[in-house]
Amino acid sequence: MAATRSYNSNPARIPALGARAFALLLLSLLLMFLDHRDNHLDTVRNAISAAIYPIRVLVDAPSRLLAKAGEIIESRDELQRENDRLTDEILLTAPRLQQLSALRAENARLRGLLDARQRVPDEVRVVEIMAVDANPFRHSIVLDLGSNDGVYDGQAVIDADGIIGQVMQTGPMTADAILISDPGHALLVEVNRNGLRTVAYGTGEFGRLDLPGLPNNADIRAGDLLVTSGLGGTFPSGYPVAVVNTVTRIPQEAFADVTATPSAALDQVREVMLIWSSRREDEIAAKADDDE
Amino acid sequence: MSKFRAVSNLPVLVTIVVALMLTMMPLPDSIAAFRPDWVALIMIFWALNIPRSYSVGAAWIAGVFVDVTQGTLLGQYALALCAITYITVKFHLLMRVFPLLQLTATVFALLALYQFLLFWINGVAGVNAPAVSYWGPVLTGALIWPPLYSFMSRMLYRVQSGN
Numbered sequence: 001m002a003a004t005r006s007y008n009s010n011p012a013r014i015p016a017l018g019a020r021a022f023a024l025l026l027l028s029l030l031l032m033f034l035d036h037r038d039n040h041l042d043t044v045r046n047a048i049s050a051a052i053y054p055i056r057v058l059v060d061a062p063s064r065l066l067a068k069a070g071e072i073i074e075s076r077d078e079l080q081r082e083n084d085r086l087t088d089e090i091l092l093t094a095p096r097l098q099q100l101s102a103l104r105a106e107n108a109r110l111r112g113l114l115d116a117r118q119r120v121p122d123e124v125r126v127v128e129i130m131a132v133d134a135n136p137f138r139h140s141i142v143l144d145l146g147s148n149d150g151v152y153d154g155q156a157v158i159d160a161d162g163i164i165g166q167v168m169q170t171g172p173m174t175a176d177a178i179l180i181s182d183p184g185h186a187l188l189v190e191v192n193r194n195g196l197r198t199v200a201y202g203t204g205e206f207g208r209l210d211l212p213g214l215p216n217n218a219d220i221r222a223g224d225l226l227v228t229s230g231l232g233g234t235f236p237s238g239y240p241v242a243v244v245n246t247v248t249r250i251p252q253e254a255f256a257d258v259t260a261t262p263s264a265a266l267d268q269v270r271e272v273m274l275i276w277s278s279r280r281e282d283e284i285a286a287k288a289d290d291d292e
Numbered sequence: 293m294s295k296f297r298a299v300s301n302l303p304v305l306v307t308i309v310v311a312l313m314l315t316m317m318p319l320p321d322s323i324a325a326f327r328p329d330w331v332a333l334i335m336i337f338w339a340l341n342i343p344r345s346y347s348v349g350a351a352w353i354a355g356v357f358v359d360v361t362q363g364t365l366l367g368q369y370a371l372a373l374c375a376i377t378y379i380t381v382k383f384h385l386l387m388r389v390f391p392l393l394q395l396t397a398t399v400f401a402l403l404a405l406y407q408f409l410l411f412w413i414n415g416v417a418g419v420n421a422p423a424v425s426y427w428g429p430v431l432t433g434a435l436i437w438p439p440l441y442s443f444m445s446r447m448l449y450r451v452q453s454g455n
Contacts, residue, residue, distance in 0.1 A: 014343055014381055021348045021378040028352070028374065031367030036417055041366050048360040055309060056361070059316045132316040133324060135363045136429075137414055137421035169363055176363040183420050204422055206321075267321055 046147070049171030056132050056142065056174060063131035067270075122236050123276040124158075129269060130174065139179040139202065139266070141165070145274065146173040154234050156275045162240035162263030163187070163228060164272050179266050180241065181206050189241050190229040194219055197229050200241060200260060206267040209242050211258040216249050218256060226260055236277045303451050304346060307334050307444070308354055316361055325424045328433040331358050332406050335373055336399060337444050339380040340387055351377035365417055372409040376402045392438055400434035 034040045130142040145151050147170040155167040157177045165179040180187055185202040189211075196219060200209045214220060224244040230237025242260035249256045311330035319327055331354055338346040355370030362369065379402060380387065387398055407426045414421060 014347055017347060017378065017381055021374060024348055024352045024374045025371060028355075028367035028371035031356075031370070032365045032413065032417070035366040045360055045366060048357060052312075052357065052361055055313055056316065059313050059318075063318065131318045132361075133318050133327075134316075134361070136325065136327070136425050137364070137410075137419050140363060171360075184418065204420075 045169065046171050049146075049174060053171075053173045056130055059132045060130045060144075124273045125276070126271055127157075127274050128271055134176055138184065139165075139182040139204070139206070140168065141177050141179065141272075143167070143175045143177055143272070143274070144173075146171045146175050148172050150276070151175045151274060156228075156235045156239070156277065157272050158239055158275060159264045159269045159272050161265065162242070163235060164264050164266060164269065166234055167274075177272075179206075180209065180262060181266050187235065187241065188229045188232045189226040191220055191244075192225040192227045192240075196220060197231070200226060207261055208245070209260045209262060211244075211260060212255060214256050214258050215254065216251070216256050220244060220247055220256070220258060222247055225263075236275055300451075301345075303447070304338055304342075304350075307338075312357060312361060315358065325422070326428040326432045328436045329403065329406065329429045331355075331369075332373060332376060332403060333399070333433055333437060333440055334444075335377050336380050336402060337441065339377045340384050341445075341448055343381040343384050347381045348374050348377050365413065368410060368413045368417075371413065372406045375409055376406045379405075392441070395441070396434055396437050399437045400430065403430040403433045406430075 031041065035045075125145075128144045130144050132142050134140045134142050141157075141164075143151070143157070151167055151170050153167055153170055157164040157166060163180055165177045165182075165185070167175050168178045169176045178185055180200070180202055181204065182202040183204040187200050188197070189200045190197045196214075198211050198213050198218075200211055203210050211220075211226075222244050226241045226244065228235040228237055228239045228241055240263045242262045245259045245261045247256055247258050308331065311334040314330040315327070335346075335351045335354060339351065351373040352370045355368075355373035356366065358364075358369040358373070359366050387395060390398060404427075407430055411426050
């Protein structure tokens with residue numbers, strides 16, 4: 001009796017440790033199950049994400065300050081050079097833009113002739129990437145814009161050169177986006193030259209996508225530009241994704257071994273653009289019509 | 293008995309927030325896989341020293357926060373942290389008298405278990421990541437443990453003795 005008492009009053013004994021640990025273990029399993037099945041836990045995640053936002057801003061601050069400081073102490077020469085370069089770029093792109101409006105008008109006219117649906121231009125907004133590291137097991141970035149600003153799950157993220165990825169989880173002020181190079185990411189593309197449709201899978205390397213679904217006799221060659229086909233509904237069509245790098249045809253295999261290099265510099269961007277796809281607005285409108 | 297004076301929550305909270313910040317801090321891609329798991333190390337330390345106030349419950353809450361900052365499955369880090377904290381608390385009297393080298397080896401084993409749990413959950417959820425993102429943090433975590441331990445112990449001693 002005395003022995004049990006002294007054991008119980010042992011200052012090192014933590015009451016009900018095993019039971020608590022077991023309960024929490026079950027709770028985490030339940031959480032993971034719910035989170036994986038469907039996004040049942042978005043409210044929980046959003047609340048914690050809002051609580052974490054100040055920490056994220058704090059972590060992001062040094063690199064933001066450095067960038068600001070860099071802007072301030074940049075020498076006049078450098079600014080002049082950058083200004084010249086940008087002016088040249090504008091001069092080069094302006095004629096193309098003029099052409100673009102003419103082409104767009106022509107396209108609309110032709111589509112009208114074919115009775116095809118008009119394409120509505122997508123709305124685009126520039127977003128900064130926060131300098132915080134996220135998921136160590138995936139290729140992901142944190143965007144400085146959240147559901148408060150209308151960001152939604154599955155939204156396409158692009159930069160000046162092409163598709164970067166898509167939004168995976170939205171918090172109130174921030175959003176996590178997954179890059180197209182993540183091994184769990186697949187994206188519906190077509191070859192710009194001939195419209196051949198296929199799927200581009202991420203490999204876990206920033207500079208390589210795999211296209212495993214192409215038969216040996218497929219009309220594809222190195223240098224072909226892959227653009228989004230818009231078929232999955234996630235990405236709007238016609239944005240550049242990657243350039244085919246190598247095509248290896250092994251006679252006894254059913255499929256060719258095709259790799260491509262993403263057009264966008266996935267690991268170097270600091271600012272990206274979010275696309276509010278017009279198709280999604282159509283869907284919302286259609287849903288609203290259904291509800292009525 | 294001043295040595296056993298309860299530690300206020302502030303130092304623990306501060307270290308956990310700092311650990312979260314270090315977890316989020318941007319690193320070059322080449323070494324990002326070798327980022328030590330700061331939150332796990334900090335939780336092992338507190339579970340070792342003040343297991344009465346900070347054990348599985350605190351580890352679980354910290355884990356949920358890590359899950360949200362990392363964008364992993366909600367509950368993934370919580371489960372792993374909870375498991376290693378449970379083992380640490382269970383054997384904290386034994387581990388306290390370990391010489392530093394042996395303690396470091398134990399921490400290495402705990403971190404390995406931690407990463408294995410993460411790996412296992414990733415496998416069930418269908419996330420495949422390069423192997424280095426699992427063993428990298430174990431290696432650097434065990435390397436950083438001795439200096440971290442002596443620094444934190446000194447800090448804890450100061451807080452406890454009221455300086």
